[in-house]
Amino acid sequence: MMAWSTPPYLLADVSVRRVMLQVLVALLPGIAAYVWLIGPSILVQLVIATLAALLGEAVMLRLRRRPLLLFLTDGSAIVSAWLIALAFPPLSPWWLTVVGVLFAIVIAKHLYGGLGQNPFNPAMIAFAACIVSFPALMSQWPALGLKLSLAEQFEIIAGLAPRIDAMSGATPLDALKTALKLGEGAVDVPTLLANQDVFGNFAGRGWEWVSVGYLLGGLWLWQRKIITWQTPVAFVGGLTLLAAILWAWNPQQFASPLFHLFSGGSLLGAFFIVTDPVSGSTTFRGKLIFGFLAGAIAYVIRVFGGYPDGVAFAVLLMNLCVPLIDMYTQPPIFGMKNPK
Amino acid sequence: MLAQLFRFKGGVKPQTNKTISVQEPIAQAPLPARLFVPLHQSIGGAPNPLVQAGDTVRKGQLIGGADAWVSAAVHAPTSGRVLAVEEHVAAHPSGLPTLSVVIEPDGRDEWIERRPVDHQSLPPERVRELLRDAGVVGLGGAAFPSHAKLTPARSVAMEQLVINGAECEPFMTCDDMLMRERADEIVRGIAIFRELLAAREVLIGIEDNKQEAIAAMHEAVLRLAPDYRVVAVPTRYPAGGAKQLIRVLTGKEVPASRRSTELGVQCFNVATVYTAYRALACGEPVLSRIVTLTGNVERPRNWEVSLGTPMREVVALARPRADTGSFLMGGPMMGFEIPDLDAPVVKATNCIIAASPGLFPPPPPEMPCIRCGACAEVCPHELQPFELYWFSRARNFGKTQEYYIFDCIECGCCSYVCPSHIPLVQYFRFAKSEIWAREREKQAADAAKERFELRNARAEREQAEKAERLARAASARTSEKKAPPERTNAVDSPPAAAAGEPAAAAATDADAIRKAAIAAAMARARAQRELAQPKNTDRLSAEQEREIAAVEARRGAQPATPEATAGAAGSGAPAGPQRGE
Ligand code: SF4
Ligand code: SF4
Numbered sequence: 063m064m065a066w067s068t069p070p071y072l073l074a075d076v077s078v079r080r081v082m083l084q085v086l087v088a089l090l091p092g093i094a095a096y097v098w099l100i101g102p103s104i105l106v107q108l109v110i111a112t113l114a115a116l117l118g119e120a121v122m123l124r125l126r127r128r129p130l131l132l133f134l135t136d137g138s139a140i141v142s143a144w145l146i147a148l149a150f151p152p153l154s155p156w157w158l159t160v161v162g163v164l165f166a167i168v169i170a171k172h173l174y175g176g177l178g179q180n181p182f183n184p185a186m187i188a189f190a191a192c193i194v195s196f197p198a199l200m201s202q203w204p205a206l207g208l209k210l211s212l213a214e215q216f217e218i219i220a221g222l223a224p225r226i227d228a229m230s231g232a233t234p235l236d237a238l239k240t241a242l243k244l245g246e247g248a249v250d251v252p253t254l255l256a257n258q259d260v261f262g263n264f265a266g267r268g269w270e271w272v273s274v275g276y277l278l279g280g281l282w283l284w285q286r287k288i289i290t291w292q293t294p295v296a297f298v299g300g301l302t303l304l305a306a307i308l309w310a311w312n313p314q315q316f317a318s319p320l321f322h323l324f325s326g327g328s329l330l331g332a333f334f335i336v337t338d339p340v341s342g343s344t345t346f347r348g349k350l351i352f353g354f355l356a357g358a359i360a361y362v363i364r365v366f367g368g369y370p371d372g373v374a375f376a377v378l379l380m381n382l383c384v385p386l387i388d389m390y391t392q393p394p395i396f397g398m399k400n401p402k
Numbered sequence: 403m404l405a406q407l408f409r410f411k412g413g414v415k416p417q418t419n420k421t422i423s424v425q426e427p428i429a430q431a432p433l434p435a436r437l438f439v440p441l442h443q444s445i446g447g448a449p450n451p452l453v454q455a456g457d458t459v460r461k462g463q464l465i466g467g468a469d470a471w472v473s474a475a476v477h478a479p480t481s482g483r484v485l486a487v488e489e490h491v492a493a494h495p496s497g498l499p500t501l502s503v504v505i506e507p508d509g510r511d512e513w514i515e516r517r518p519v520d521h522q523s524l525p526p527e528r529v530r531e532l533l534r535d536a537g538v539v540g541l542g543g544a545a546f547p548s549h550a551k552l553t554p555a556r557s558v559a560m561e562q563l564v565i566n567g568a569e570c571e572p573f574m575t576c577d578d579m580l581m582r583e584r585a586d587e588i589v590r591g592i593a594i595f596r597e598l599l600a601a602r603e604v605l606i607g608i609e610d611n612k613q614e615a616i617a618a619m620h621e622a623v624l625r626l627a628p629d630y631r632v633v634a635v636p637t638r639y640p641a642g643g644a645k646q647l648i649r650v651l652t653g654k655e656v657p658a659s660r661r662s663t664e665l666g667v668q669c670f671n672v673a674t675v676y677t678a679y680r681a682l683a684c685g686e687p688v689l690s691r692i693v694t695l696t697g698n699v700e701r702p703r704n705w706e707v708s709l710g711t712p713m714r715e716v717v718a719l720a721r722p723r724a725d726t727g728s729f730l731m732g733g734p735m736m737g738f739e740i741p742d743l744d745a746p747v748v749k750a751t752n753c754i755i756a757a758s759p760g761l762f763p764p765p766p767p768e769m770p771c772i773r774c775g776a777c778a779e780v781c782p783h784e785l786q787p788f789e790l791y792w793f794s795r796a797r798n799f800g801k802t803q804e805y806y807i808f809d810c811i812e813c814g815c816c817s818y819v820c821p822s823h824i825p826l827v828q829y830f831r832f833a834k835s836e837i838w839a840r841e842r843e844k845q846a847a848d849a850a851k852e853r854f855e856l857r858n859a860r861a862e863r864e865q866a867e868k869a870e871r872l873a874r875a876a877s878a879r880t881s882e883k884k885a886p887p888e889r890t891n892a893v894d895s896p897p898a899a900a901a902g903e904p905a906a907a908a909a910t911d912a913d914a915i916r917k918a919a920i921a922a923a924m925a926r927a928r929a930q931r932e933l934a935q936p937k938n939t940d941r942l943s944a945e946q947e948r949e950i951a952a953v954e955a956r957r958g959a960q961p962a963t964p965e966a967t968a969g970a971a972g973s974g975a976p977a978g979p980q981r982g983e
Contacts, residue, residue: 068828070814071734071762072416072572076776076821078769132767178770178822290775339774344786395806396411396645396783397657 078177081288082137088283089144089334092275099268100152101204103215107147107159110219114160115143118167126172138177142166145185145334149327149374150192151203156219158199162188182381183341189374201370203233234266235326236370238317250314255321265324273324280333289337292349297332298323300357308365316365326364327373332357335373341381348384348391356380408653410646412782413638414815416572416735418611423575423694423702428583430706431693431719437479437505437710438490438746439465444539445546446472453503457484460514462687465503468534474547475537478505479689479708481512493713493731493748497741505710516685521594526552529598529682536681537688537749542566542577542642542671543732545750548678551670552598554663561666562652563601565592565675567608567615568635568642571733574753576692577672579704581608581615585622588672591679593627599668603631605651606672609641610634639735640813644669646782658809673752693747695720697730697755707747713754714743722756730755734762735814769822777816777826783809787816787826794833799840802833810834 096104119139123130146162166184174180193200202225204210210218217223232240237260241249255261262270283289305319322328327335336342336356343352356376363372442448449466453459459478466476482505489499521529530549540546554560565588569577581588596604606623608616616634623630635641635650645656648667656662662669673692680686690709693716696702700721707716717729730737731751740754777787785806793801807830816826 068825069734069736069738069812070818070827071730071737071757072818073763073765073823074414074416074819076819077766077823078772078821081772081774081821129767132769136769138772176770178772340772342773344773344775344778344788392786392805393784395657395785395809396649397655397660397809398806399655 078136078138082141084283084286084288085141085334086137086144088279088288089148089276091278092148092272092330095272095275096148096152099271101210101215102212103152103204103210103219104147106212106216106219107150107152107154108144110156110159111143111147111163112140114163115139115167118164119172122168122172122176126176128176133177136177139167139171142171142184142188145330146188148330149185149189151200153202153204153215153218153225154199155221155225157221158192158196162192165191178340180340181384183335183338183377186335186374186377186381190378193369193374201232201236203236232260233326233370234260234269235364237261238321239365239370242315251317252313255317265321269326270324273329276329276333280329280337283333283337289333290349292346293336293342293353294332296350296353297336297357297360298328298353300354300359301328301361302357304358304361322361322364326371328360331360331373331377335377336380341377341384343384343387343391345388345391345393347393348387351387351391352380352384355383406653407633407635408650410641410649410782411784412780412815413640413646414780414818415638416818418637419573419696420575420578420611423573423696423704424578424582424614426703428579428692428704428706431708431711431716433480433507433509433511433708434711434715435506436485436712437482437507437708438502438712438744439476439479439505439710440490440492440500440502440746440748441466441476442500443476443537443545443709443749444474445544446470446474446550448501449473449476451487451501451503453478453484453487455484455486458482458508459484459505460512462514462516462689464535464687468547471534472547472550473534474539474549475535475687476503477537477687477689478503479710480505480507481510482507491742491745493740493745493751495738495741497745502710502746518685519682521597521682526598529594533678533681535687536677538674538678538681539688539749540671541673541677541691541749541752542644543736543750543752545748548670548674551663551668552595554599554668555661555666558664558666560599560601560663560668562603562605562648562668563592563596563599564644564648564651564667564669565604565606565672566642566644566647566669567606567612567619567672568647569612570609570637570639570642571735571737571753572639573696573755574694574733575696576694576704576752578612578615579694580673580676580692581612582618584676585618586626587679588619588676589622589626589630590683591675591677592630594678594682595668595670595675601668604629606630606632607635607641607647607651608632609637611637639815640782640811643782643811643813645811658806688749691747691749691751693751694753695756696753698723698726698758698761699756707751709748710746712743713740713745713747713751716747717743717754717756720754720756723758725758725760726756727759728757730757735818736812765825766823768824771820771822771824774821776819776821780815780819782813782815783811785810787830790833791824791826791829794829797836799833799837802830803837807833807837 093104093108116134116139119134120130123133143163146166147159150159150162166188170182170184170187171177171180214223218225237258238251238254241254241258242251261267264270265273280289280294284291301322302319305316305322308316309318336353343349359376359379360372363369363375369375441451447468447470450469451465452467453465459465460481461478463478464475465478468475485504485506487501487503490502490504491497492500519532530552533549533552534547538548540548567577567581569575592604604627606619608619616632620632623632633651635647640646641650648662648669649655652667654665654667656665677688681688690706692704693707694704695717700723702720705716705719713729729740729743731740731754732738733753734755737753737755771788771791773788775788778785781787789805790802790807790810793799793805810830812827812830814827817824820826
């Protein structure tokens with residue numbers, strides 16, 4: 063007799079590894095735009111994050127006595143690592159990236175039971191932990207026009223070169239918020255966007271195209287049925303709706319929905335973070351609620367809160383609500399839709 | 403034909419692999435040297451043996467009589483001599499034996515007297531009886547006695563009779579070939595069922611990958627019964643599940659908790675209809691069935707096989723290739739691995755697949771669930787398989803029921819798509835059988851408790867009477883020595899008081915009474931302890947084991963029968979149509 067004796071004897075050609083691999087592929091357009099427009103240092107960060115993730119994963123698997131090769135090659139740790147690298151400032155010192163990744167893998171993932179068990183999105187946990195612990199480093203974004211060679215960038219990341227002033231730029235979101243605050247009503251959004259260098263055609267210069275890259279990758283994932291449309295659409299909807307209301311009410315003080323959509327972590331969040339199946343909602347209506355509220359909360363935090371972006375905290379908050387959301391949104395089953 | 407088609411949610415599209423076995427017409431399999439005809443071949447009660455060793459039987463002779471309404475008769479597939487009525491390994495995943503009639507064919511193949519009847523001239527009850535006695539059961543794999551499904555609901559008019567020729571399992575082609583070659587008989591058989599149910603409409607559903615069968619059925623319908631509709635349904639597993647086909651053709655959804663007749667619809671498999679026709683119009687009970695032999699074999703083909711033929715002899719006809727590791731009965735999605743090729747072909751044997759690691763690679767290692775939702779996406783009953791999985795794993799069986807585990811038809815779509823390769827169906831079967839076991843245990847415990855309490859009450863009564871007697875005797879003796887008034891006192895006092903009463907002169911009697919009371923209390927405590935003890939599951943008595951085996955066998959009779967499982971447990975009653983029935 064053979065080893066398998068349980069139906070079905072036919073299995074589709076799918077695996078966790080293949081799912082994760084496709085997620086990584088879907089990140090490539092965004093990464094390409096990142097390298098092109100912001101700087102190749104992100105590649106260094108991706109490598110550091112990947113190595114740290116694999117190391118952390120291996121150690122934890124060994125400690126937990128789990129099959130090493132099987133889980134090390136499932137790709138899930140690399141996905142978390144890449145998301146962290148993409149969410150962190152590109153010139154962060156190497157150890158910051160490592161700390162973030164290890165936090166995600168060791169604490170957010172394995173201490174909760176490993177693959178499939180984590181109630182919170184590991185990458186967002188890492189981001190939140192680091193922005194609370196190292197607020198200064200986490201807000202040092204390379205100023206635009208900072209022309210550094212790859213070698214110079216590498217030296218900064220490795221800590222071999224001093225961190226220079228030009229590096230401590232701000233993200234477009236941050237720049238807008240700070241300018242509005244300093245201007246105390248005297249400046250208005252349209253003028254700012256038109257005059258400051260950090261802003262591009264419809265959002266942050268450069269960053270807007272990175273976001274377009276994430277959008278393309280996300281659409282591909284949807285087309286491949288790796289993600290469903292509900293969460294991204296609801297997330298974008300929540301964010302856009304709030305942005306649109308405030309913008310319509312006072313366009314001088316609030317940026318347009320388009321600006322918000324293509325700034326910060328909006329689209330990375332919409333297609334790669336809130337779509338994380340493990341920590342997200344699983345039902346049709348649950349996904350809509352989860353995505354919508356995450357988007358709305360992200361907007362509130364980013365515009366009214368103390369942090370430059372709100373996606374991470376919004377997602378973590380909503381992760382907390384998932385069991386409740388899922389419980390109350392169970393769909394009716396076959397034959398029970400209109401009970402007579 | 404213009405028919406509005408509905409969609410059922412979910413489903414998957416595995417490689418169908420059907421063309422290999424439809425290249426040649428159905429062939430007659432030779433009779434083996436010995437036939438092992440199990441008496442219990444259908445859902446419901448096991449028929450009683452009507453023959454014994456040494457009897458000679460004719461072809462078609464009744465050898466097992468239906469023992470209840472939900473039960474179906476069994477017949478001698480050929481003429482010959484009964485060698486034994488004994489336990490023989492069954493076509494069941496457990497490989498457990500079942501009571502079977504062993505027949506040595508005499509080669510003459512002599513029929514009993516066949517009595518064709520005209521069903522139109524008989525009252526419906528009589529027709530249903532005839533079907534039961536001809537052993538007509540669902541041949542799609544469920545083996546549910548057909549006559550029991552042929553009574554319309556009293557309050558609901560029967561709107562549609564659905565005839566299932568969908569045959570959605572990969573590899574399987576027995577219904578396809580039957581429709582191609584014997585369409586006329588099928589169409590005539592439908593007329594019988596339609597009349598019994600007084601169905602307004604007849605819809606014959608066939609997956610659109612069987613164009614020849616559709617054409618043949620279409621042609622027969624045009625000639626014989628132009629108001630039937632042959633409908634090509636999209637090829638998507640499990641379109642041949644009775645509930646799915648009903649949904650696609652009528653838009654009705656039959657939940658596990660209801661019978662389909664309550665919704666004015668009933669469903670039968672084409673092969674079932676065919677045997678019903680043979681039974682009435684030719685007087686021939688069900689003695690054989692079409693079996694697809696396919697998979698890793700030199701010569702895939704459909705064979706008409708006498709029931710009771712050992713599988714070993716059947717598979718030899720197809721010439722399995724050398725690297726064949728095992729054989730599956732049923733399709734690759736819902737079938738099971740045949741544990742022993744000595745098991746005979748039965749009414750539920752629709753397909754035998756030679757399996758090799760190349761054809762069905764062993765599953766990759768199981769990973770944790772990542773809640774990707776792929777399983778929920780394909781579940782035709784719109785369940786949340788991963789939630790069921792979590793709860794089954796956690797042995798939280800109450801929750802599995804809240805999430806409708808008994809609506810699961812075990813179709814395997816969820817396991818098929820799971821990227822973590824979790825054998826979800828296994829978990830669900832485990833949870834279901836666990837729930838049944840607990841249910842049984844509870845019933846047994848309740849019965850035991852009742853028995854115990856009765857016994858207890860009796861013991862107490864007897865004790866009270868005894869104490870009373872003793873007290874009376876004691877006080878009588880006392881009164882002999884002392885004053886008579888004490889007598890009434892002793893008689894009136896309750897037994898306990900009597901036992902403790904320190905009537906000085908009756909010390910010995912009082913002692914005896916106390917001892918009796920203590921012994922009784924100890925016995926009670928012991929009995930209670932026994933009752934409270936957890937049921938020990940790893941040291942089962944022979945009787946318990948037999949009981950479990952019986953239940954397993956009942957369950958196992960249905961691995962290819964989603965509704966049977968769901969229905970049996972969901973409502974305690976057969977929930978209408980069986981899969982492909
Ligand atoms: S398909 Fe598998 S991994 Fe995905 S949710 Fe279902 S059980 Fe979990
Ligand atoms: S086996 Fe059960 S849970 Fe899985 S897809 Fe089929 S009906 Fe749904």
